Amino acid sequence: MRRTRLLLVPAVLVPLTLGLAACGGSSDSDSGKANVFSPPSVSTSTEPSDVPSDTPSDSPSDEPTDVASDEPSDEPSDEPSDEPSDTPTDLPAGVTAPGTHLKIGGTATVQMDAGTKGAHGIIKLRLDSIEKGKPADLKSLQLGDQVAGQVPWYLHYTVTGGAGSHSLKYYTLGSSDFEGLLPDGSTAAPIIAYGWDRCTASDFEDDFGPGASMKICVPYLAGQGTKVVGAEYTRPDSPYDQFDGKPIVWK
Numbered sequence: 414m415r416r417t418r419l420l421l422v423p424a425v426l427v428p429l430t431l432g433l434a435a436c437g438g439s440s441d442s443d444s445g446k447a448n449v450f451s452p453p454s455v456s457t458s459t460e461p462s463d464v465p466s467d468t469p470s471d472s473p474s475d476e477p478t479d480v481a482s483d484e485p486s487d488e489p490s491d492e493p494s495d496e497p498s499d500t501p502t503d504l505p506a507g508v509t510a511p512g513t514h515l516k517i518g519g520t521a522t523v524q525m526d527a528g529t530k531g532a533h534g535i536i537k538l539r540l541d542s543i544e545k546g547k548p549a550d551l552k553s554l555q556l557g558d559q560v561a562g563q564v565p566w567y568l569h570y571t572v573t574g575g576a577g578s579h580s581l582k583y584y585t586l587g588s589s590d591f592e593g594l595l596p597d598g599s600t601a602a603p604i605i606a607y608g609w610d611r612c613t614a615s616d617f618e619d620d621f622g623p624g625a626s627m628k629i630c631v632p633y634l635a636g637q638g639t640k641v642v643g644a645e646y647t648r649p650d651s652p653y654d655q656f657d658g659k660p661i662v663w664k
Contacts, residue, residue: 504652508535511652512659517543521646521661522575523653527584535575536586540644540663542569543593546632550611554604563634566601566641567612568593570629579622586629587614592655593633594643594664601633601641 504510509521520539527533546565554560572586585607593601607613612630621627635641643664647655654660 514662517663527581532580534578534581537573539571562637566633568631568644573626574623581617582619582621585616590648591631592645593641596642601635604632
């Protein structure tokens with residue numbers, strides 16, 4: 414069953430103190446406080462899908478109702494499908510299949526695509542630990558009452574380069590690629606904080622490539638008394654996308 418992502422606390426964007434990744438973004442002109450972005454509202458339609466008709470039928474009342482039941486039809490099926498748009502057959506040999514479940518400390522091998530020039534390479538992702546922070550850690554973000562009652566959690570990963578990974582240099586691996594999981598299966602609110610000295614996403618550096626490793630930290634918020642118990646790799650527009658693919662899960 415697919416779940417809808419619900420952010421209980423708006424994601425926050427901290428003024429940049431490190432260079433932005435080549436994949437995009439802009440610096441915040443107000444260096445005093447973090448900007449807060451609320452998720453867009455979701456509209457739902459209440460229009461009925463089947464409208465009754467008062468037009469009488471011209472068909473005889475004794476016409477068999479299943480006459481055409483065995484005839485082939487070219488009409489597309491209206492039944493929903495949970496199949497991802499990108500299938501594992503699109504991936505190179507040796508990568509971790511979408512939907513794989515790993516324990517914390519386990520390693521996934523993925524092909525990461527980045528940028529508009531088709532940069533891609535194999536990387537290994539290991540979730541090393543999930544660390545509980547302290548509310549006081551959030552003080553430097555200057556969010557005040559917006560994070561009242563919230564506790565930061567830090568997901569620590571080791572990233573190791575594989576074939577073609579040198580082409581990923583300067584791109585960022587961070588909050589858009591991962592989710593923090595709460596005990597009920599919902600997702601924690603991400604803290605988008607580039608350059609935060611407590612926990613921050615990272616760019617692939619100039620010397621990143623096969624065999625090179627780096628550490629990254631991805632921060633989240635959870636309410637008092639709630640734990641972040643797992644994580645997902647959900648890079649958008651990939652077979653691991655949480656909406657039309659199957660994330661890799663650590664738990």
